[in-house]
Every structure is written in C-alpha cells, then in structure tokens.
Amino acid sequence: MNSTYFAELILPLNLEGTFTYHLTDSDLQQIKIGQRVAVPFGTQKLYTGIIHSIHQNKPELYKTKGIHAFLDDEPIVTPFQIQFWEWIASYYMCTLGDVFRNAFPSALKLESQTFVRLINPDYENLQELNDHEYLVFEALKLRQIISVEEAALIIDAKSAIPTLKLLIDKGIIQLDEKIQEKYTPKIDNYVRIHPDIKGNDQAFIQILDSLKKNANKQRESLLQLITLETQNQGKPLKVADFVKMGSTNAVIKSLAEKGAVEIYQFQTSRVDENELEKEEIHQLTLKQTEALEKIKEEFASKNTVLLHGVTSSGKTEIYLKLMEQVIAKGNKVVYLLPEISVTTQIVHRIKKHFGEKVGVYHSKFNQNERVELWQKTLNGDFDIIIGPRNVLFMPFDQIGLVIVDEEHESSYKQMDTKPFFQGRDMAMVLGSMTKAKVLLGSATPSIESYFNARQGKYGYVELTERFGKIQLPEINLVDLKKAQREKEMTHDISHILRDEIIEQLKEKKQVILFQNRRGYAPIMECNSCGNTPECPNCDVSLTYHKFSNQLKCHYCGYAQAKPNRCVSCGSIELNTKGLGTEQIEHQLQEIFPEARIRRMDVDAMRGKFAYEKLIEDFENKEVDILIGTQIITKGFDFGNVNFVGVIRADSLLNFPDFRAHEKAFQLLTQVSGRAGRRQEQGKVLIQSYQPEHQILQNVTTYNYHQTMKDIIYERKEFFYPPFTRLINLRFKHTNKERLDKTAAQLVQLLKPSFESRCLLGPEAPSVGRINNQYITDVMIKILPNQSPIKVKQLILQQIERLHTIAAYRSVKIDIDVDPM
Ligand SMILES: Nc1ncnc2c1ncn2[C@@H]1O[C@H](COP(=O)(O)OP(=O)(O)OP(=O)(O)O)[C@@H](O)[C@H]1O
Ligand SMILES: [Zn+2]
Numbered sequence: 001m002n003s004t005y006f007a008e009l010i011l012p013l014n015l016e017g018t019f020t021y022h023l024t025d026s027d028l029q030q031i032k033i034g035q036r037v038a039v040p041f042g043t044q045k046l047y048t049g050i051i052h053s054i055h056q057n058k059p060e061l062y063k064t065k066g067i068h069a070f071l072d073d074e075p076i077v078t079p080f081q082i083q084f085w086e087w088i089a090s091y092y093m094c095t096l097g098d099v100f101r102n103a104f105p106s107a108l109k110l111e112s113q114t115f116v117r118l119i120n121p122d123y124e125n126l127q128e129l130n131d132h133e134y135l136v137f138e139a140l141k142l143r144q145i146i147s148v149e150e151a152a153l154i155i156d157a158k159s160a161i162p163t164l165k166l167l168i169d170k171g172i173i174q175l176d177e178k179i180q181e182k183y184t185p186k187i188d189n190y191v192r193i194h195p196d197i198k199g200n201d202q203a204f205i206q207i208l209d210s211l212k213k214n215a216n217k218q219r220e221s222l223l224q225l226i227t228l229e230t231q232n233q234g235k236p237l238k239v240a241d242f243v244k245m246g247s248t249n250a251v252i253k254s255l256a257e258k259g260a261v262e263i264y265q266f267q268t269s270r271v272d273e274n275e276l277e278k279e280e281i282h283q284l285t286l287k288q289t290e291a292l293e294k295i296k297e298e299f300a301s302k303n304t305v306l307l308h309g310v311t312s313s314g315k316t317e318i319y320l321k322l323m324e325q326v327i328a329k330g331n332k333v334v335y336l337l338p339e340i341s342v343t344t345q346i347v348h349r350i351k352k353h354f355g356e357k358v359g360v361y362h363s364k365f366n367q368n369e370r371v372e373l374w375q376k377t378l379n380g381d382f383d384i385i386i387g388p389r390n391v392l393f394m395p396f397d398q399i400g401l402v403i404v405d406e407e408h409e410s411s412y413k414q415m416d417t418k419p420f421f422q423g424r425d426m427a428m429v430l431g432s433m434t435k436a437k438v439l440l441g442s443a444t445p446s447i448e449s450y451f452n453a454r455q456g457k458y459g460y461v462e463l464t465e466r467f468g469k470i471q472l473p474e475i476n477l478v479d480l481k482k483a484q485r486e487k488e489m490t491h492d493i494s495h496i497l498r499d500e501i502i503e504q505l506k507e508k509k510q511v512i513l514f515q516n517r518r519g520y521a522p523i524m525e526c527n528s529c530g531n532t533p534e535c536p537n538c539d540v541s542l543t544y545h546k547f548s549n550q551l552k553c554h555y556c557g558y559a560q561a562k563p564n565r566c567v568s569c570g571s572i573e574l575n576t577k578g579l580g581t582e583q584i585e586h587q588l589q590e591i592f593p594e595a596r597i598r599r600m601d602v603d604a605m606r607g608k609f610a611y612e613k614l615i616e617d618f619e620n621k622e623v624d625i626l627i628g629t630q631i632i633t634k635g636f637d638f639g640n641v642n643f644v645g646v647i648r649a650d651s652l653l654n655f656p657d658f659r660a661h662e663k664a665f666q667l668l669t670q671v672s673g674r675a676g677r678r679q680e681q682g683k684v685l686i687q688s689y690q691p692e693h694q695i696l697q698n699v700t701t702y703n704y705h706q707t708m709k710d711i712i713y714e715r716k717e718f719f720y721p722p723f724t725r726l727i728n729l730r731f732k733h734t735n736k737e738r739l740d741k742t743a744a745q746l747v748q749l750l751k752p753s754f755e756s757r758c759l760l761g762p763e764a765p766s767v768g769r770i771n772n773q774y775i776t777d778v779m780i781k782i783l784p785n786q787s788p789i790k791v792k793q794l795i796l797q798q799i800e801r802l803h804t805i806a807a808y809r810s811v812k813i814d815i816d817v818d819p820m
Pocket of ligand 2: 538
C-alpha cells in the first residue's frame with residue numbers, strides 16, 4: 001500500500017525521538033492526537049504508543065509499519081501533556097520515551113513483556129466476548145497469568161494488545177502486580193446524644209427522669225456524655241474512649257435502646273474520607289488575611305509567589321482559602337506535597353473541606369488504582385488533585401493554581417528513575433505553560449526560591465507570627481562534650497533532656513524526638529584489629545539492626561546475620577559505633593519503662609499504610625514518645641506536643657555536601673516547629689558536640705535571613721547554585737578500570753569547552769560502589785553567561801563522539817540536570 005499519511009508515535013523506549021508509522025484510510029478517519037494505539041516494533045515486540053502528530057513526510061530511509069489497532073475512541077493524553085513531556089525530556093536530557101514511561105500508568109500501556117492476571121474467572125456473559133477474547137479467557141482459566149507475548153501466540157500479534165485491553169475494560173483481567181495490601185478503612189463505633197433529644201429539653205428531661213429509679217449508672221453516663229460533648233465541641237467520641245472514661249458497653253447499649261444516645265459508625269481512615277461531613281474553612285486571622293491579599297496582589301504581576309511563613313503560622317489555612325477562590329472561578333488546583341504518606345494530615349484537612357472533589361495520588365497506589373485516578377482526572381471529576389511530584393503528570397485541564405507545599409523539601413527531586421526531575425521546578429514550568437499561578441510555601445524556603453524572590457523574580461510574602469500569637473518554641477542547645485565530662489548522661493540522653501521528657505510525660509504531653517540515622521548502629525568495629533564489616537556489593541559499612549540481629553546495607557538491601565567474631569582476626573570484642581533510631585528507642589525504653597514509645601522510620605514502617613496508622617495512634621494519644629528520622633519533620637500538626645528533642649545534630653552539620661548547612665538549618669527549624677502549636681510556647685532541646693556551630697546558633701535564634709545570606713555568600717564564592725547551574729554525569733560500570741578510562745576520556749573531550757573551575761572530576765562519590773557497580777561523577781557548572789541549551793547540546797555531542805569507540809559504549813552515563 002502506498003500511504004501518504006503518517007503518524008509520529010511516542011513509545012516507552014529509551015531511544016531518541018518519536019517513531020513513524022503509516023496510516024490507512026480507515027486509520028485517518030478515527031485518529032486523534034493523544035489516542036493510544038497498539039503497534040509492532042522491531043522484529044517481534046509489541047507496544048502501546050501515543051499518537052504524537054500526523055504528517056505527510058514519508059521517511060526515505062526505511063519502510064514504515066502500520067498500526068495494529070486504536071485502543072481508545074477518545075484521546076487519553078491531552079495535547080498539553082505531550083508538550084509538557086517534550087519540555088521535560090529536553091530539559092532533563094532524556095528521551096520522550098523515558099518521560100512517557102514515568103508519566104503514564106503501566107496498566108494503560110501494555111507491551112510484550114506485560115503480564116495480566118485473571119480476576120473474574122466466573123464471568124458469565126460469554127456471548128459478549130468476541131472470538132479472540134474468548135480464546136484468551138479460556139487460556140487464562142487454565143493458567144491465571146499470561147503475557148502479551150503469549151497472547152500473541154494464542155491469537156495473533158495484531159490483536160494481542162487490543163484484545164487484552166477489552167478484557168481489562170470488562171473487568172475480567174487486570175495488570176498483574178505483586179499482591180499489595182489494599183487499604184481497608186478502619187470502622188469505629190462512636191457514640192453521641194441522640195439527635196432527636198439533642199437541644200430538645202423536654203424530651204431530654206423525660207429520659208433523665210425515667211432513668212432515675214433503677215438505672216443510676218445509665219443516668220450518670222448520660223450526664224457525663226453531655227459534659228463531654230460540650231467540652232469536645234462536636235469532636236466525635238469513640239465508644240471505646242467513653243468506656244475508658246468510666247462508662248460500660250452494657251450501659252451504652254441500654255441507653256441506645258432507650259433512644260437516649262445513638263451509636264454510629266464512620267471510617268477513621270485517612271485515605272478515603274468522602275463520608276466525612278464537610279466543614280467550613282476557618283476564618284483567617286488579620287495577619288493571614290493580609291498575607292492572602294498580598295499573595296493575590298503579587299500574582300497580578302508575577303507568576304510565582306513565595307509564601308514564607310514561620311511554622312504553624314497557618315499557611316495551610318491560607319492555601320485552603322485561596323483554593324476555594326480559584327475553584328469558585330471554575331479553575332482547578334494542583335497541590336504538590338513532598339511525600340504523601342507522611343502528609344496524610346494535610347490531605348485530611350483538604351478533604352474535610354472539599355470532599356469528593358479532591359483526587360489524591362497516593363505514591364503507594366498500585367497500577368490499577370492509578371488508572372482509576374487517571375480516568376477520573378481526565379473526566380474532570382476533581383477540583384483539586386493532591387500528590388507528590390508525579391501528580392504533575394495527571395491529565396488535568398484548566399489549572400488556575402499550583403501549590404507547592406514545603407517547597408524546600410529535597411524529596412521533590414526524583415533520583416531513582418528517569419527523568420531526574422525536580423517537582424517544584426516542573427510545577428513552575430507547568431504553571432507558565434498553562435498560565436496558572438504558582439504558590440511556593442515554606443517556613444524555611446530553599447536558597448533558590450529565596451534568592452529568586454529577593455531578586456524580584458517571584459513575589460514574596462512573609463508571615464512572621466504563629467497562629468494564636470503563640471511564641472515560636474524556645475530552642476536550647478545541650479553541650480554533649482560537657483554533659484559527658486560531668487557524667488550528666490545516661491547512654492546518649494543527657495540528663496537535661498531526660499528531665500524535660502519526665503516533666504512532659506507528667507503533664508500528659510507527648511514528646512517527639514529526632515535522630516537522623518536509622519538502624520541500631522551504623523558501624524560495627526572490632527576492638528582488637530579495627531576491622532569493620534562492609535557490604536560485599538557496595539563500598540559502605542553495614543548497619544547493625546538489633547531487632548533482626550542483622551547487619552544490613554542501606555544501599556542495596558544486602559543483609560547477613562550479625563557475626564559473633566571478627567571475620568578478620570577472630571576476636572569476640574565487637575563494638576558498635578554511631579547511633580541509630582533503633583538504639584535510641586532501646587535506651588528510651590530503659591530510661592522510661594512506663595512510657596509508650598514508637599518509632600517512625602522506613603524500617604518500622606513497612607506495611608502499606610503503616611505511617612497512617614502510627615499518625616492515627618499518635619493523634620489518639622496512644623503514644624507518649626515518638627522517635628523518628630527526618631520523616632517526622634514534615635508538616636506534622638499535633639496539638640498535644642509541647643516539646644521536641646534532637647538527639648544528635650552533628651551528623652547533619654558535617655555532611656560532605658554543599659547543601660549540608662542549608663539542609664541542616666531547614667531540618668532543625670522544621671522539627672522544632674512541631675512543638676507548641678496550640679496553647680502555649682513550646683520548648684526544644686538540641687544535643688550536639690559542637691553547640692558553638694554557627695548553624696546551631698542561628699537555629700536557636702530563628703535567624704533565617706542571616707543564615708541564607710551567609711550561605712548565598714559562600715555559594716557565590718565557590719560557584720554553586722543559584723549562581724551556576726549544575727549538570728552531573730554519573731558513570732556506572734562493574735569494571736572499575738573501564739569506568740575510569742571512559743570518564744577520563746569524556747573529560748578530555750569536554751575540556752576545551754569549559755573553564756577548569758567549571759569541569760570537576762572524575763571523582764568517586766562518597767559511596768563509590770553500589771550493587772557491584774562502580775560509580776564516578778563528572779560535574780559541570782554552567783555560568784550565568786552561558787546558554788544552558790548550548791551546553792547541553794555540547795555534552796550530548798561529546799557523548800556521541802565518545803560512543804564512536806565501542807569500548808566506551810558499555811559504560812552507562814546518567815545525566816542529572818540540577819542534581820540535589
Ligand atoms: N485562622 C485560623 N483559624 C483556626 N485555626 C487556625 C487558623 N490558622 C491556623 N490554625 C490552626 O493552627 C495550626 C497550624 O496551622 P497550619 O498547620 O496551617 O500552619 P503551617 O503554617 O502550615 O505550619 P507548618 O509550616 O509548620 O506545617 C493548625 O492546627 C491550624 O488548623
Ligand atoms: Zn550494599
């Protein structure tokens with residue numbers, strides 16, 4: 001056939017550009033940009049692609065293939081998304097296929113290696129299945145799981161993907177995934193005065209009278225419930241809690257039978273709260289209203305505004321008001337959070353006001369759950385969509401506002417898979433491409449955002465006062481050297497810290513403690529020969545985990561039983577060095593045997609919704625002391641915490657990275673900000689071996705501006721962002737010699753184009769081998785007078801030149817633009 005029309009397709013491949021397929025007349029009648037199609041690729045492979053564009057330029061050098069089938073009547077990717085993906089691919093120097101793979105749910109893009117699973121073996125409407133569907137269905141009844149490739153053998157290559165797609169649509173099969181824990185909301189029984197007698201004095205007195213004679217206990221309970229309801233101001237009361245306060249299940253049941261109280265249920269889940277009654281948004285305080293007005297004023301002339309408000313100043317309340325106004329104008333809001341599992345409290349607050357119009361992209365959702373969210377977003381079912389950085393890839397339309405909460409968080413940067421994008425930065429690109437306004441918020445803005453605001457590129461709005469005019473917590477430092485010298489310590493807890501915790505527990509307050517490392521002890525060392533067990537796959541020492549009695553690698557997951565003797569000299573004198581959360585937990589348990597102590601770090605939070613459950617327990621005051629890694633610093637808003645302790649600030653300060661000081665200041669300020677958020681001024685104790693350190697001094701005085709000024713000065717001096725842009729080239733190979741040669745060769749090729757201060761390396765990072773791959777880095781600094789686009793082109797050209805020599809090609813090069 002002699003086609004005159006062609007389509008460019010996006011395929012999930014790590015290859016440059018789009019791919020050309022010819023179109024038949026009937027293709028032309030149904031084709032739309034953004035539709036999914038099933039296509040062959042190479043000799044054997046099948047893929048799901050997206051229609052990128054249509055044209056008449058016949059490729060001269062090769063024969064095009066045709067499209068097997070259209071999978072959708074209507075596009076499921078918007079033209080804007082395609083543009084956005086292209087922008088990301090070009091900025092982050094990866095392929096469009098890399099972005100597509102990351103952006104698009106796997107369950108919507110079947111390919112040869114995709115496996116599907118039978119989920120409805122009892123499907124009865126067999127007459128609704130076509131011949132192909134029927135054949136595959138029969139095969140699945142025997143085997144449960146089948147790959148696209150195998151389906152192609154059973155029916156034919158052309159029909160494999162379309163047929164499986166139809167079976168998915170009918171709910172007969174599903175993308176096969178590791179069985180994941182489904183979130184089952186916890187249902188609790190609650191009790192309240194029966195709505196019929198609430199506020200009806202006459203009916204109420206009647207009931208009370210009837211209880212006078214032989215139901216004294218019931219009468220007491222009823223009166224107690226009334227008092228509680230007034231005290232709790234409408235906050236639901238669990239039956240279980242009421243029983244703890246003196247009532248009994250039998251009494252509550254009798255009262256319910258008599259119509260005096262009502263037992264009701266609702267989900268206490270943090271994930272699905274559409275059942276909750278909606279609440280009005282709080283009235284903003286004068287200061288908050290001023291801030292909101294100023295934000296809107298700044299938006300008149302600027303696309304981005306930085307809201308710099310101290311912890312607990314009510315930034316979230318301002319977001320809520322602003323969102324309400326944007327939605328009232330018929331626009332949508334994208335709300336970005338650093339990590340959803342640890343910010344369930346905020347999701348909860350947003351859902352409370354906007355109900356089912358809120359779409360939540362949970363990073364722990366499985367692929368099938370993701371499809372549902374994608375389709376609902378496409379339908380325009382949501383006014384607000386919340387999630388971590390990947391939420392930017394959802395198919396929304398008509399965005400009026402993008403909020404980036406806790407904008408300083410480094411977890412906005414994707415580090416493990418391509419594209420290595422920065423969610424905050426891409427939110428701004430999304431904003432400028434869709435003409436939506438972008439609000440960045442933080443109590444400790446990143447250097448970059450602060451700098452841009454100071455330069456007048458962003459609007460800048462400051463909120464310096466906590467809600468309720470509560471003073472920011474008083475932060476004091478504990479000198480660990482001194483405490484040790486004076487024997488004022490039990491294990492790693494100074495007696496000042498210990499006594500403060502005792503005081504807090506006495507007053508029934510909850511305590512949050514922060515330690516930056518997980519595990520029991522990061523290093524095991526032989527006292528005789530000094531040998532330290534290391535990971536066989538990575539260049540790091542193994543961390544001791546007492547609970548499992550194992551040594552584990554935090555980079556590749558390798559684990560071994562704890563040895564009883566030194567593997568090097570046989571001595572039994574093995575010592576541990578360093579301090580992890582697990583050890584602190586043990587020490588605390590010993591010092592405070594009565595306290596209910598829980599730990600929040602990745603080791604303790606294995607289950608799918610472990611965070612949610614622990615947060616709930618903490619809110620319900622079922623935990624006295626919470627010890628955690630930096631997870632606990634992110635936006636928690638607990639009312640009953642007046643005191644926060646930092647076990648050891650030193651590892652934060654001594655980290656070998658140009659961002660270390662910025663991060664240390666942010667982290668310590670944020671964790672301190674969890675204290676004293678309701679009635680009274682909170683307190684914070686930070687333990688450190690170097691209390692004189694300038695960063696710690698600045699933390700205690702809340703001297704954000706001075707800290708940033710100092711850091712900006714250093715950055716300027718040493719050519720770091722925001723004065724330069726960085727690109728890191730990370731080389732990986734199992735053979736160290738080949739790795740080093742390749743990296744050195746590329747540096748040779750790049751040398752003529754860069755000043756020597758702008759081309760650093762090759763240099764091995766602090767962990768020079770992970771999972772048996774050696775690593776080395778070459779860092780390029782782009783000066784303000786250089787064009788980043790030209791520099792990127794140059795890098796790609798030189799890599800291409802490098803690759804003309806076969807020996808260099810096997811070394812993988814990951815290009816990381818704006819590394820963190
Ligand atoms: N105008 C208001 N009316 C009632 N409650 C408010 C108001 N403003 C803030 N609050 C309450 O004060 C607490 C702190 O506010 P919020 O969590 O919004 O602060 P934040 O600035 O986002 O803090 P952080 O940066 O520490 O996360 C919350 O419990 C919030 O409900
Ligand atoms: Zn390892």
